[in-house]
Amino acid sequence: MKIENHLLVPSSGSQVSHQLTNKTSGQFRDSLPDTVVIHFTAGRDAKSSIQTLTDPNVPASAHLVIGRDNSITQLVPFNTVAWHAGKSSWADRSGLNAYSIGIEIDNAGRLDKQGEEYLSWFKKSYAAVEVFQGIHRNESVASYWHRYTPEQIEIVEQIVRLLCETYGIKLILGHEEISPDRKIDPGPAFPLDKLRNNILYANRQQDDPAAFDPAGQTTDYPTATVTAYQLNVRSKPSANSDLVIEPLTKGEMVQILETKGKWSKVKSCKRAG
Ligand SMILES: [Zn+2]
Numbered sequence: 001m002k003i004e005n006h007l008l009v010p011s012s013g014s015q016v017s018h019q020l021t022n023k024t025s026g027q028f029r030d031s032l033p034d035t036v037v038i039h040f041t042a043g044r045d046a047k048s049s050i051q052t053l054t055d056p057n058v059p060a061s062a063h064l065v066i067g068r069d070n071s072i073t074q075l076v077p078f079n080t081v082a083w084h085a086g087k088s089s090w091a092d093r094s095g096l097n098a099y100s101i102g103i104e105i106d107n108a109g110r111l112d113k114q115g116e117e118y119l120s121w122f123k124k125s126y127a128a129v130e131v132f133q134g135i136h137r138n139e140s141v142a143s144y145w146h147r148y149t150p151e152q153i154e155i156v157e158q159i160v161r162l163l164c165e166t167y168g169i170k171l172i173l174g175h176e177e178i179s180p181d182r183k184i185d186p187g188p189a190f191p192l193d194k195l196r197n198n199i200l201y202a203n204r205q206q207d208d209p210a211a212f213d214p215a216g217q218t219t220d221y222p223t224a225t226v227t228a229y230q231l232n233v234r235s236k237p238s239a240n241s242d243l244v245i246e247p248l249t250k251g252e253m254v255q256i257l258e259t260k261g262k263w264s265k266v267k268s269c270k271r272a273g
Contacts, residue, residue: 003166006077016073021054023061025081028093034159035100035171037085038192040107044122046071049106059083062102070151071081088178096178101163103156108146118144134229138180142229145189153191160199172196194246201242237263
């Protein structure tokens with residue numbers, strides 16, 4: 001894939017199409033966009049979400065919709081402001097539409113377990129293999145979520161890399177981070193921290209002395225098993241510091257090198273990226 005005139009151009013093997021909508025606020029200001037915002041559609045399928053996002057009576061749009069069949073549909077050129085973020089803020093900015101490209105991924109969102117069934121808000125039932133159990137970054141208890149397909153995650157990473165090269169993207173954010181009071185997308189089933197690390201922080205990690213030493217585990221330290229559904233591993237004992245590897249998941253083994261208060265320095269065989 002490549003970008004020409006602010007539109008995605010397909011390469012062989014990719015399914016790119018365009019259904020441009022005029023639900024926009026015109027062109028971005030100079031040196032923008034510099035941010036990507038990731039969303040789930042919370043819809044039944046890509047087709048119905050595209051219909052909604054191009055419906056002149058619905059005040060919402062986005063740049064891209066990524067289907068579960070690997071289809072990529074562009075609705076708004078990348079140099080044009082779309083309506084995906086709504087009331088939102090990040091650092092000293094508010095109204096993130098004016099700064100960002102919005103990528104919608106076809107995914108039903110949070111699921112409700114009823115007996116053996118996992119139901120979306122629109123009452124469609126999903127098989128257990130399609131269900132991800134995890135704790136949302138803005139919550140403290142695990143719940144059920146519709147899984148993204150590995151191909152969707154890969155396509156999003158490919159496109160965000162392309163956007164970084166073309167527009168100098170500096171921030172990759174989830175809607176749940178810029179509108180935490182009212183939004184839960186893309187949710188814990190989407191590897192947002194990993195995407196950020198892979199694309200924005202890949203080089204920084206290698207210089208970090210606290211990052212994983214690839215020489216391998218030794219038996220000099222006690223081992224422990226992760227009991228949380230997801231455990232973030234950070235470069236320093238602070239919730240604001242960078243994630244150094246993909247979060248550990250329940251049942252994974254780590255070595256405890258040192259413990260201070262609530263924090264432990266651990267060694268894991270999991271590699272960055
Ligand atoms: Zn959203």
